[in-house]
Amino acid sequence: MILSWGLADNTASTFKSSSMANTAHIPTSNSALIAMIADEETVVGFLLAGVGNVDLRRKTNYLIVDSKTTVKQIEDAFKEFTTRTDIAIVLISQYVANMIRFLVDSYNKPIPAILEIPSKNHPYDPAHDSILSRVKHLFNAESVASTRH
Amino acid sequence: MVVDHETPSLENGQTDKEVEENANVLQFMDSMDAYLTLIHSLSSTLRRGWLELASARHSMGASRVNTVLLDHTSHPAATSLLVTQDEGKVDSGKPHFTLCKWASSSNENSLLGEKQSSQDKLHPQLRHRGSTELCEEKTSSENKASREVDDPVQKERSKSLSMFGTLVSPKLRAAQLSFEAALETLVEIANMRSEMLCAFDQVNMKLEGRKDEK
Numbered sequence: 001m002i003l004s005w006g007l008a009d010n011t012a013s014t015f016k017s018s019s020m021a022n023t024a025h026i027p028t029s030n031s032a033l034i035a036m037i038a039d040e041e042t043v044v045g046f047l048l049a050g051v052g053n054v055d056l057r058r059k060t061n062y063l064i065v066d067s068k069t070t071v072k073q074i075e076d077a078f079k080e081f082t083t084r085t086d087i088a089i090v091l092i093s094q095y096v097a098n099m100i101r102f103l104v105d106s107y108n109k110p111i112p113a114i115l116e117i118p119s120k121n122h123p124y125d126p127a128h129d130s131i132l133s134r135v136k137h138l139f140n141a142e143s144v145a146s147t148r149h
Numbered sequence: 150m151v152v153d154h155e156t157p158s159l160e161n162g163q164t165d166k167e168v169e170e171n172a173n174v175l176q177f178m179d180s181m182d183a184y185l186t187l188i189h190s191l192s193s194t195l196r197r198g199w200l201e202l203a204s205a206r207h208s209m210g211a212s213r214v215n216t217v218l219l220d221h222t223s224h225p226a227a228t229s230l231l232v233t234q235d236e237g238k239v240d241s242g243k244p245h246f247t248l249c250k251w252a253s254s255s256n257e258n259s260l261l262g263e264k265q266s267s268q269d270k271l272h273p274q275l276r277h278r279g280s281t282e283l284c285e286e287k288t289s290s291e292n293k294a295s296r297e298v299d300d301p302v303q304k305e306r307s308k309s310l311s312m313f314g315t316l317v318s319p320k321l322r323a324a325q326l327s328f329e330a331a332l333e334t335l336v337e338i339a340n341m342r343s344e345m346l347c348a349f350d351q352v353n354m355k356l357e358g359r360k361d362e363k
Contacts, residue, residue, distance in 0.1 A: 030231050047309070089336075123192065
């Protein structure tokens with residue numbers, strides 16, 4: 001069984017950068033944090049599960065997003081969490097990720113891992129998932145059809 | 150019978166290279182399927198947690214289950230992650246995440262206890278007839294060990310709940326357990342994500358190589 005896909009020329013560079021990012025050294029840690037950028041219910045729930053961390057400078061590993069939270073605040077939190085060395089996973093509600101979609105899609109490091117999660121009022125949509133968007137190029141129907149003819 | 154190892158093996162007309170490529174493709178498809186299944190499982194676990202949290206808020210009052218009550222004093226996370234490099238290949242660039250629930254510094258012994266009890270489950274002791282007393286002693290000591298492991302964990306759970314008051318609704322405790330389960334699923338999702346991206350890179354490298362050959 002051999003599945004053939006056609007590759008669009010403009011995707012080659014994306015794949016190369018993905019490969020290069022994945023061969024980067026993995027910083028190992030025995031007490032890495034889980035950061036959250038999500039709505040109040042989700043953050044409170046995970047704080048109950050013990051993931052909340054407040055450092056000596058009163059900086060937290062979470063941002064509660066509500067109607068008053070600006071896109072700039074979300075962007076700043078995302079940039080901060082993805083550059084901190086003590087964070088291994090960033091949970092972000094998918095509807096929040098959609099507000100900063102360009103930033104999320106352009107992120108390609110293995111650590112911290114960005115996981116898009118559903119929220120109470122916005123169910124998960126695989127079409128918007130950053131990781132699935134990256135790999136869906138392999139399932140380009142037009143390319144499959146063109147290679148068969 | 151002389152086996153010729155020099156010519157590539159043919160299986161249904163396929164070379165070893167094609168078999169390897171198909172294996173990479175299958176691994177990618179499997180990991181993507183597992184990723185989507187885990188996301189679906191996470192959605193239902195989170196829905197349960199939100200419902201329980203809403204019920205707790207309803208019974209305790211909105212002012213008692215509120216973000217204003219969150220602890221903003223300096224404190225470490227009770228639940229954290231262990232991040233290691235994947236054991237398959239040194240240069241694979243694939244991280245592996247392990248969840249350490251309620252693993253504060255005072256709970257290191259409890260983690261060791263959990264390891265021991267899980268190892269005992271993998272290697273069950275044989276039952277010896279006529280030594281029931283010994284078996285009972287072992288069983289009671291295992292129970293004692295699991296109770297000792299659970300006590301610090303329960304203490305940490307209670308500490309986490311205490312930010313919403315001393316007496317909390319059973320729904321809030323249930324919500325806590327649901328979100329703990331969601332964390333476990335999330336760590337599985339993170340590991341499956343790494344596998345999927347690794348398999349994706351393998352498939353891409355082969356496709357790019359084939360494109361260059363043309």
